Amino acid sequence: MEISENLKDKxxxxxxxxxxxxxxxPELEKKIDEVLAKGVNDLTLNFRGLEYISSAGLRVLLHGQxxxxxxxxxxxxxxxxxxxxxxxxxxxxDILTIK
Amino acid sequence: MIARxxxxxxxxxxxxxxxxxxxxxxxxxxxNLFVARILAVSSIVALVFVALALFGFFPTNKNRLIxxxxxxxxxxxxxxxxSYYFKGQKKWLKFFLLxxxxxxxxxxxxxxxxxxxxxxxxxxxxxxxYYSQTITIGVSVLTLLAALIADYLCICxxxxxxxYNYVKMIPGTIVxxxxxxxxxxxxxxxxxIHATWLNFLWRSYVPRYILTxxxxxxxxxxxxxxxxxxxxxxxxxxxxxxxxxxxxxxxxIQANMLPNIFPAFPDRKDFDIYATMTPAKEVGGDFYDFFxxxxxxxxxxxxxxxxxxxxxxxxxxxxxxxxxxxxQLGLSPSKIFTRVNDLLCEGNEVGLFVTAWMGIIDLKSGxxxxxNAGHNPPVIKKNGIVSYxxxxxxxxxxxLEGYQYKEYELDLQMGDKIFLYTDGVTxxxxxxxxxxxxxxxxxxxxxxDPHMPCASVLHMIRQDVDTFVGDSEQFDDLTMLAFDYSPxxxxxxxxxxxxxxxxxxxxxxxxxxxxxxxxxxxxxATMAITxxxxxxxxxxxxxAYPEKPxxxxxxxxxxxxxxxxxxxxNGIPFNPLxxxxxxxxxxLEDRQIGGLGIYMVKKSMDSCRYERKGTQNRFIMSRRIKx
Numbered sequence: 001m002e003i004s005e006n007l008k009d010k011x012x013x014x015x016x017x018x019x020x021x022x023x024x025x026p027e028l029e030k031k032i033d034e035v036l037a038k039g040v041n042d043l044t045l046n047f048r049g050l051e052y053i054s055s056a057g058l059r060v061l062l063h064g065q066x067x068x069x070x071x072x073x074x075x076x077x078x079x080x081x082x083x084x085x086x087x088x089x090x091x092x093x094d095i096l097t098i099k
Numbered sequence: 100m101i102a103r104x105x106x107x108x109x110x111x112x113x114x115x116x117x118x119x120x121x122x123x124x125x126x127x128x129x130x131n132l133f134v135a136r137i138l139a140v141s142s143i144v145a146l147v148f149v150a151l152a153l154f155g156f157f158p159t160n161k162n163r164l165i166x167x168x169x170x171x172x173x174x175x176x177x178x179x180x181x182s183y184y185f186k187g188q189k190k191w192l193k194f195f196l197l198x199x200x201x202x203x204x205x206x207x208x209x210x211x212x213x214x215x216x217x218x219x220x221x222x223x224x225x226x227x228x229y230y231s232q233t234i235t236i237g238v239s240v241l242t243l244l245a246a247l248i249a250d251y252l253c254i255c256x257x258x259x260x261x262x263y264n265y266v267k268m269i270p271g272t273i274v275x276x277x278x279x280x281x282x283x284x285x286x287x288x289x290x291x292i293h294a295t296w297l298n299f300l301w302r303s304y305v306p307r308y309i310l311t312x313x314x315x316x317x318x319x320x321x322x323x324x325x326x327x328x329x330x331x332x333x334x335x336x337x338x339x340x341x342x343x344x345x346x347x348x349x350x351x352i353q354a355n356m357l358p359n360i361f362p363a364f365p366d367r368k369d370f371d372i373y374a375t376m377t378p379a380k381e382v383g384g385d386f387y388d389f390f391x392x393x394x395x396x397x398x399x400x401x402x403x404x405x406x407x408x409x410x411x412x413x414x415x416x417x418x419x420x421x422x423x424x425x426x427q428l429g430l431s432p433s434k435i436f437t438r439v440n441d442l443l444c445e446g447n448e449v450g451l452f453v454t455a456w457m458g459i460i461d462l463k464s465g466x467x468x469x470x471n472a473g474h475n476p477p478v479i480k481k482n483g484i485v486s487y488x489x490x491x492x493x494x495x496x497x498x499l500e501g502y503q504y505k506e507y508e509l510d511l512q513m514g515d516k517i518f519l520y521t522d523g524v525t526x527x528x529x530x531x532x533x534x535x536x537x538x539x540x541x542x543x544x545x546x547x548d549p550h551m552p553c554a555s556v557l558h559m560i561r562q563d564v565d566t567f568v569g570d571s572e573q574f575d576d577l578t579m580l581a582f583d584y585s586p587x588x589x590x591x592x593x594x595x596x597x598x599x600x601x602x603x604x605x606x607x608x609x610x611x612x613x614x615x616x617x618x619x620x621x622x623x624a625t626m627a628i629t630x631x632x633x634x635x636x637x638x639x640x641x642x643a644y645p646e647k648p649x650x651x652x653x654x655x656x657x658x659x660x661x662x663x664x665x666x667x668x669n670g671i672p673f674n675p676l677x678x679x680x681x682x683x684x685x686x687l688e689d690r691q692i693g694g695l696g697i698y699m700v701k702k703s704m705d706s707c708r709y710e711r712k713g714t715q716n717r718f719i720m721s722r723r724i725k726x
Binding site: 021022023051052053054055056058059062065066069081082083085086089090091094095 | 601602604605608622623626627629630633634637683684685686687688690692695696698699702703
């Protein structure tokens, strides 16, 4: 998985490419913790290039959402249909902000 | 006249000889050995007499008696020896043996006529054993002639000991009656030989000859009856052989009516089927049948006609043909049974009936419709669980005109199996009178490896039944059919073993993705299936091997538009399906991390199953690969 970061003040966009699975999820988690530590309170996760997500990935998203809750916002964009189904199936659509 | 009689006898004998058959010859050889045995025993008896004579047991002249008995013993031994030497297999042996007996009798009669006359019956009675009236009559005539000559020699030539009762004494002779060993030669001075001979003849010998003749006639008749019995037995055997040949033919016609070339559908890889029938008699009333109704529909039938043998087999042929004909019209099992029942009821005066079970399986969807006409419930193995496929059975076929059969349905999944059988299996009986029964059948099927091909499954069940029955006779036809709704060629399953560590995840997923691509799975399905595989693989890595990593085998097989994935590991018992589902409606703050993966597997796959087999955890899941 490739993560490209676009950080500007307290706004950050992380564009993900590839697969978000058990082995790659820790990478994203580390990255999110890193930008949050820099005081980012407006996080956008661009899923345009993301093909795959498993429960490990969901775990990380849940972690990020919990961290930013009441402090800022986390938005997920450009979610593919296949991934959208995963969000729907697991009830994540109700927790995450997907645009 | 004698010459003519002789000619007649010879002619009759030749006639008998011309009807000589193997059976009669076998009998003659047996008879030769039998007579030889009697001769051997006779020689021993003669020697016993010698011994008794030596001790003065008999009041007669010791030396003469011993002489006669020794000669008899030697003659008998020669006869027995020759017969044994040729193993009884010479045409002339019978004459030789009977003549020896006549010789023994004549010699004894000459010396102690009134004491040994009973010996006359030996050659005559033994001749009966050859089942030839001419031989018996011939031997009787010869024996009587020999008796006459011996008696003449005994009295008129003074060669033997005589009975004083018949001796004509010259008046004034004084005789010591205690000495019973005197011969006419010893008494020649004091008897009237001519009058004595006549006296013996009329008062003693002629009555004996007449009685002997009567016995001879009886023996002759017995011999003839014996021969007749052999002939009629031969005729019976021939008849029985003919019937047996016809039955064997009928049996082979019947066997060839049933599909019996396996593999039955070599070009179909999506299922396996096998069936056997073992009739109790040459032909039976059981049958099985299976055939493709069209490209996607397979019909399977099992039936048992009441009664046994030819009538049941004929009824079976009609029933089988009618069922198949109606199935090929595209009717459903219940409709087929309803119509076939009506046709069978017409003109069923014998009152035979058929119990039958029929299923038609849509091989694409796995949907099976079936109907039961009073037959035993099939055994079904579904999701690894073995049970009887009970439904309220309809009435037997050919029993009640106008009867409407009900239709039932069942969804088959890949790996499901159906086992059809007749009551010959469940009612197989052992020596103690116990029935094999449904429980034993169920246990037997439970113990069979699920990957075993149908042919081996039937073989295993057969073996189990045979072991149970032991040496008892098979009473009923034994018919079985096994259907396996899974790819025949289990080696076509893709299988690979990985180290159960997270780092291997990408290899596992690549393995699955490649196979999915080859089978043209769509994006959505690929995603769902690979995610499920990841969740299961990671679960095994963390929970089945909590301490040190082990191995996990991942297998996949494709069946129509479905994929079946199994994961097998040797870790600690771990059933992922036991955990509670997470609350997906919970608020963010309450959302838990755990259980989400398994929840996704359950949600996105069509079926999931866990089983613990020995030291193995096995997880099997399936899903459509399109949509």
